[in-house]
Amino acid sequence: MSTLSVRVGGAEFGIPAERVREVLRPPLLTRVPFARNGVRGVAQVRGTVLAVVDLGERLGLAPVGAPGRLVVVWGREREPVGLLVDRVVGLLEEDGGEEAAPDEASAALPPGWLAGIAVPASGRRVALLHLERVLGQEAK
Known part of the structure; x- marks a missing residue:
């Protein structure tokens, strides 16, 4: 299984590569009043309006700085969602497999x-x- 590695707020996180649709420069955003935690607004990408979530803010880290990258992922029910990240590190092949998350990280x-x-x-x-x-x- 492949993982797209991204950096947000000084930390590195993995997103399942099969969920990633594309990686772009962040487009112009339209703010949405009363949006939930981490939602920066909406953007039009290739004719589709999608919610854009600041992954740093959503995870309780520092908000993503400019210019950043927009990782478009398939959300629930195959609706695309944009994730703002500081940068994309690269694609990782998990040759070593997976481990359970330590309690300190999960907490x-x-x-x-x-x-x-x-x-x-x-x-x-x-x-x-x-x-x-x-x-x-x-x-x-």
Whole structure:
């Protein structure tokens, strides 16, 4: 399984590559009043209006700075959602498999938001996000 590694707020996180539709420069955003935690607004990408979530803010880290990148992922019910990240690190092949997330790492996020730890061939560890829960639940 492949993982797209991204940096937000000084931390590195993994997103399942099969959920990634594309990576772009952030488009012009339209703010949405009373949006939930981390939602920066909406944007039009290739004729589709999608919600744009600041992943740093959503995870309780520093908001994403400019210029950043927009990672368009398939959200619930195959609706595209834009995730603002500071930068895309690259695609990781998980030759080493996955490990359970340490309690200390899991405690920093709402329950269930961390799916585990990816262990790529390089040997470094990358926290895997459970996108359904990150996008679908309110933060603490």
